[in-house]
Amino acid sequence: xxKMPLSDLIINGVSGAGGGTYDNVRxxxxxxxxxxxxxxxxxxxxxxHLNDDVKAIEVECNGIMNVKGSLRFGNMKAxxxxxxxxxxxGESCAxxxxxxxxxxxxxxxxxxxxxxxVGGLLSAGKVEFxxxxxxxxxxxxxxxxxxRQENKGVWxxxxxxxxxxxxPELRVGIIEGDYIDLENTIADIVRGNVVMIxxxxxxxxxxxxxxxxxYPGVRIMKEEKISE
Amino acid sequence: xxxxxxxxxxxxxxTGISYGQLYRWKRKKLIPExxxxxxxxxxxQETFFPKQTILARIHNIIxxxxxxxxxxxxxxxxDMSSLNSTALTAEDIVSRNIVSQMTLNKxxxxxxxxxxxxxxxxxxxxxxxxxxxxxxxxxxxxELLSQTLVETAAKFEGKSWDLYFVRKMGVTxxxxxxxxxxxxxxxxxxxxxxxxxxxxxxxxxGKLS
Numbered sequence: 161x162x163k164m165p166l167s168d169l170i171i172n173g174v175s176g177a178g179g180g181t182y183d184n185v186r187x188x189x190x191x192x193x194x195x196x197x198x199x200x201x202x203x204x205x206x207x208x209h210l211n212d213d214v215k216a217i218e219v220e221c222n223g224i225m226n227v228k229g230s231l232r233f234g235n236m237k238a239x240x241x242x243x244x245x246x247x248x249x250g251e252s253c254a255x256x257x258x259x260x261x262x263x264x265x266x267x268x269x270x271x272x273x274x275x276x277x278v279g280g281l282l283s284a285g286k287v288e289f290x291x292x293x294x295x296x297x298x299x300x301x302x303x304x305x306x307x308r309q310e311n312k313g314v315w316x317x318x319x320x321x322x323x324x325x326x327x328p329e330l331r332v333g334i335i336e337g338d339y340i341d342l343e344n345t346i347a348d349i350v351r352g353n354v355v356m357i358x359x360x361x362x363x364x365x366x367x368x369x370x371x372x373x374x375y376p377g378v379r380i381m382k383e384e385k386i387s388e
Numbered sequence: 389x390x391x392x393x394x395x396x397x398x399x400x401x402x403t404g405i406s407y408g409q410l411y412r413w414k415r416k417k418l419i420p421e422x423x424x425x426x427x428x429x430x431x432x433q434e435t436f437f438p439k440q441t442i443l444a445r446i447h448n449i450i451x452x453x454x455x456x457x458x459x460x461x462x463x464x465x466x467d468m469s470s471l472n473s474t475a476l477t478a479e480d481i482v483s484r485n486i487v488s489q490m491t492l493n494k495x496x497x498x499x500x501x502x503x504x505x506x507x508x509x510x511x512x513x514x515x516x517x518x519x520x521x522x523x524x525x526x527x528x529x530x531e532l533l534s535q536t537l538v539e540t541a542a543k544f545e546g547k548s549w550d551l552y553f554v555r556k557m558g559v560t561x562x563x564x565x566x567x568x569x570x571x572x573x574x575x576x577x578x579x580x581x582x583x584x585x586x587x588x589x590x591x592x593x594g595k596l597s
Contacts, residue, residue, distance in 0.1 A: 303408030
């Protein structure tokens with residue numbers, strides 16, 4: 161049987177569509193898709209509602225995107241607000257804005273600025289993140305994790321005092337990784353090989369293997385060196 | 389605490405791998421999700437693993453990861469560890485049509501007095517039976533192969549191997565090489581068959597399940 165070339169799904173303006181397998185999916189404006197989508201490339205601008213799982217090699221998203229199922233991708237570039245009810249898994253993700261994942265998050269590369277909320281485990285190869293707002297994760301397991309605070313100006317302090325969502329901090333239960341470099345992080349347990357605790361952190365317990373660096377004045381309840 | 393469970397920290401100490409590696413392998417599905425057992429301890433939540441299976445799996449991964457990408461490895465490993473503990477009796481083998489009765493009678497004396505065949509022995513029997521039934525190998529050659537496998541297969545210590553079955557001027561040889569391998573022979577050599585452990589395992593897995 162000869163294979164038909166896949167068709168595209170293009171929505172401009174306000175409209176809806178069914179799921180299926182597509183080549184290109186492009187939604188500009190307000191789009192709603194019922195049913196699972198599989199596509200080579202997925203681009204969403206504006207307000208995109210997806211009521212089921214999404215699978216795409218390239219994902220680009222500007223604006224607001226809601227996914228009721230899980231999201232799988234090769235590469236993703238996201239600006240704006242992303243909410244995912246299921247899990248998130250992919251190779252690399254560049255984020256500028258807020259991402260909210262209810263399930264687990266599995267990535268090889270996560271870079272970005274803004275904030276993230278992961279309900280389950282954030283498992284990644286490399287994470288480099290600039291905090292601009294409140295971030296949360298239940299558990300983080302990584303090879304390398306670098307958390308930075310973006311702006312340290314007076315205005316950001318003022319805003320974060322008024323709106324708690326804008327307070328740049330990361331709250332985690334357990335962080336485990338090889339290389340951990342933290343700022344503005346509140347964690348119960350941090351376990352790692354090389355651990356650096358920067359300003360603004362509050363850590364319940366640190367277990368490290370080879371090296372621990374602590375910024376002066378940071379509160380750590382208990383630190384423990386694990387011998388080989 | 390349960391004896392057959394191992395905590396994450398102990399596991400890392402014992403095997404010498406790092407947190408990053410463990411999480412990476414989990415992401416690549418080299419370690420199944422349901423082996424991660426969460427329990428609360430006095431220091432909060434801890435993750436535990438079934439000790440024997442996880443140790444064997446990590447041993448396998450470390451041995452096999454050279455030359456293979458993690459994705460290939462994941463395919464290879466998927467559910468091999470449960471097979472390693474299977475043991476079948478002679479009747480089972482015949483009734484499930486894994487190895488023919490004739491092969492079993494002739495070469496089935498691998499177990500020294502025990503009634504059940506271990507998985508490694510099954511692989512040997514299956515290999516011999518496979519080549520015999522394809523008509524490419526004579527009984528004497530089968531004898532040689534069975535002997536070779538019994539003596540040498542254990543040396544690979546769980547690593548994957550390829551079996552080359554070659555003839556030159558009517559003389560038969562069996563060559564075992566660490567897979568993935570590529571052998572080049574002179575002109576007079578005829579490669580009768582090439583089997584890889586991975587394929588054999590796959591077929592055997594199909595028959596067992």
